Amino acid sequence: MAVDNNTVTSEDLVASSIDFVEQFSDNVQTLLNAMGNVRKHPMASGSVIQTYKAEVENASSRTVAEGEVIPLTKIKRTKGKTYDLNLTDKLRKTTTFEGIQKDGFAQAVTYTDSKLLGIAQKNAKKDLFDALTSKGTTTAKGTGLQAAISAGLGKLTTLFEDTDGVGKTIAYINPNDLYTYLGNAQITTQTAFGLKYLQNYLNVDVVFMSASIPEGKVVLTVDNNMNFYYVDMRGEAGRAFNMQVDETGLIGATHKQTPESLSYDTIAAGGWLILPERTDGIVTSTIEAPAVKPATDVSKG
Known part of the structure; x- marks a missing residue:
């Protein structure tokens, strides 16, 4: 007996799952590629991630006389915070019999899957910006957007001047700050993971725009400073x-x-942590307003 074309088979179920997974993974990879050389670390759920800080005590002298003992340079590695890697997202949604009957299997399920996919991506972006806005320890400031970015880049250059292969400079700004600075000027943006970004702008390799960054702030780092830990499913x-x-x-x-x-039912699960290698390698630069000049009293001319 021939199978009705509208019958949902096990192959349909697997195909829908694969499509969901590939869309999410492709979008995440597009974001990481735009950011540069972000390191990915697949791990088991429940893994503990230990961060470290390096403390250096320079030697008392760089040069000693012939035959004398060379003074020690002390490099100490101390433990920083620990983080638990768990399933941060367990998502489930239901497509009803009535919905499938009304719109057909493919359309009904694809539509509701796209909504769930959007939630998963939104959660992953939130984790990214939480890491950027809460874990940085270096600050800078400048009058206006360009000066604030320049001050942040100056701090980054100082922090990583003795480090090889730090990669691209990345800045994250609130769209209102960027468009206020631009005025009527036109720019060309690209999109990755739902985030708009510019390349090679204001001396920064990649500039991301997001409302998750507070107005009046610019967050800067280098791509090699960011680690993407995730539960390997x-x-x-x-x-x-x-x-x-x-x-x-x-x-x-x-x-x-x-x-x-x-x-x-569509069920999806995953877990990720985005952590900096160096917390001081995330710079938060404040956009300061220009000083207002006092009004001139023309009556005293």
Whole structure:
């Protein structure tokens, strides 16, 4: 007996899951590529990430007389904060029998999946900006946007002047600050992971715009300072729940029929942490308003 073309098969379920996973992973990778050389670290759920700080005590002298003992340079590595890597996102949504009957399987499920995908991406972006706005320890300031960016770049240059291969400079600004600075000038932007960005602007390699950055602030760092830790969904636990993944294991997704409620569930899970290698390598620069000159009293001329 021929199968009705409208019958939902197991192949349809797997295909929907794979499509969800690939869209999310492709979008995340596009963002990381735009940011430059951000390092990715696939790990098991429950892993503890230990951060460190380096403290250097210079030798009392660089030069000693012939035969004398060379003084020591002391380099001490101390433990900083620890972070737990867990499943930060467990998402589930339901497409009803009525929705599928009205719009067809592919359209109904694709539409609701796109909404869930948007939530997953929004959560990942929130984690990115939380890391940028809460973990930086270096500050700068300048009058106006350009001066604030220049001051931040100056701090970055000082911090990383003895470090090879720091990569691109990245700035994050509030769109209102950028467009206030631009006025009527036209710019060409690109989009990655729902974020607009400019390349090679105001002496910065990549400038991202986001309302998650407070107005009046610019956050700057270098791409090699950022680490992207994530739960690898390719493991045994993912297989136990029939999670579809891609080669990165960034997120797992599965679809299943739920006959008792005449519905069709999409379930996705993933976990990530975005942490700086050096907290002092994130610079928050304040955009200061120009000083207002006192009004001249023309009556005393």
